[in-house]
């Protein structure tokens with residue numbers, strides 16, 4: 001009895017303490033319910049939404065959402081305006097799944113705010129570019145954009161080649177045994193070593209020795225952040241703390257951030273010794289020295305009043321956004337090619353034509369000539385976009401046809417839905433690199449293919465990713481013929497923060 005009284009008193013106290021927030025929420029709730037009644041979506045009941053229908057198993061949940069998308073969003077895109085709603089408990093979410101609705105969200109210069117779900121990443125990534133908002137985002141984006149100019153990126157091409165060479169020697173051992181190997185962890189480590197060297201100027205060596213506190217921390221942080229995003233009960237601080245997640249997350253954040261801080265200090269000392277932190281950096285210095293992204297940030301730090309922590313936040317953001325995303329894309333490309341020998345044959349032909357019997361690492365010119373490999377990479381991005389959810393919190397009421405989405409609403413843009421739209425894709429459910437023939441590309445709405453997002457807040461690392469992927473794929477296919485074990489649509493991708501295969505990328509490798 002005493003426990004019950006204590007519980008009721010607790011609830012009353014929480015309600016009194018939060019009465020203004022509750023009032024605001026109820027006003028917003030009734031406004032959103034009215035607006036969303038014009039959009040299709042799964043059945044819901046007040047306050048519980050559609051939560052009672054959600055499948056608990058993640059894989060089954062993906063089938064369920066796909067089915068809802070087909071029924072409510074894609075069956076009649078004109079009528080649905082490319083929209084569908086889902087009530088996650090009392091919280092409404094609107095999914096934009098065709099280029100018409102996606103364009104309105106992504107092209108907006110006002111709707112650039114990330115929803116509350118991203119806040120979990122803030123403890124680790126601070127206010128780095130990915131989660132910054134409003135004017136602060138505009139200014140930072142402007143500052144960072146030149147660091148991703150092609151003239152800067154081309155200097156990283158040798159790093160791509162060197163790291164892929166290490167990957168090849170590991171793959172070689174597997175090819176010799178003729179055993180099935182899951183190449184996903186191998187590609188991930190290669191990607192991590194590349195981004196560490198290009199973003200921070202440091203050699204992590206994760207491909208050669210796997211036991212690193214920093215690497216483990218980065219992996220664990222992504223996993224915990226994803227659990228936090230998908231289990232709403234973890235948003236309640238007491239449960240977050242009691243679950244043990246809070247402690248572990250904080251510990252991992254400290255490990256990851258302290259590592260980055262140490263690297264920044266070392267780089268600063270080294271640049272100071274070379275006199276590169278004084279005065280303006282010359283064109284000559286940019287051209288001749290292999291400067292990491294961090295070096296460029298250090299050089300612009302004083303003039304732009306960047307604090308050390310802001311600098312760290314940007315570097316950690318590059319590390320987070322720049323490794324597993326492309327590892328997923330490269331892995332899926334390799335896996336799709338491994339089950340389509342006729343396309344793989346064309347890749348081999350292209351590589352042989354470019355390199356002949358020469359063993360050189362891919363140069364800028366070689367990468368430019370990899371037209372067919374690029375088509376295959378883009379097709380894998382279309383089928384399995386590494387960032388499966390792009391989310392915004394509306395900063396203003398937004399009109400779509402006769403529907404007005406209220407400000408404050410969470411909107412999810414779905415790259416996978418847009419890129420399976422049968423109005424634009426000849427064989428939407430199949431891996432078909434010809435989708436990216438030049439004439440087909442030019443006749444298609446650009447918002448029907450958005451793996452790197454679109455509009456002002458698109459991926460700043462897009463060119464980096466394409467260069468890295470083409471270089472790595474060419475190195476692998478130059479040496480091996482790949483045969484995939486699972487065949488699409490088996491090995492269904494799982495939508496975590498970054499898309500991953502449910503069964504890894506299991507392949508057999510044959511030396512060419």
Ligand code: HEM
Nearest residue numbers: 129130321322325326329386387451452453459460461465
């Ligand atoms: C296949 C590889 C990649 C994919 C599919 C990808 C995809 C994306 C997407 C969809 C966004 C928008 C996210 C959102 O609005 O919530 C984004 C943003 C971003 N990406 Fe990438 N990315 C890739 C590689 C990279 C690389 C290699 C880097 C850095 C070296 C990078 C750095 C960033 C940053 C800093 C942002 C935030 C941009 C902003 O908000 O202004 N990405 N990326």
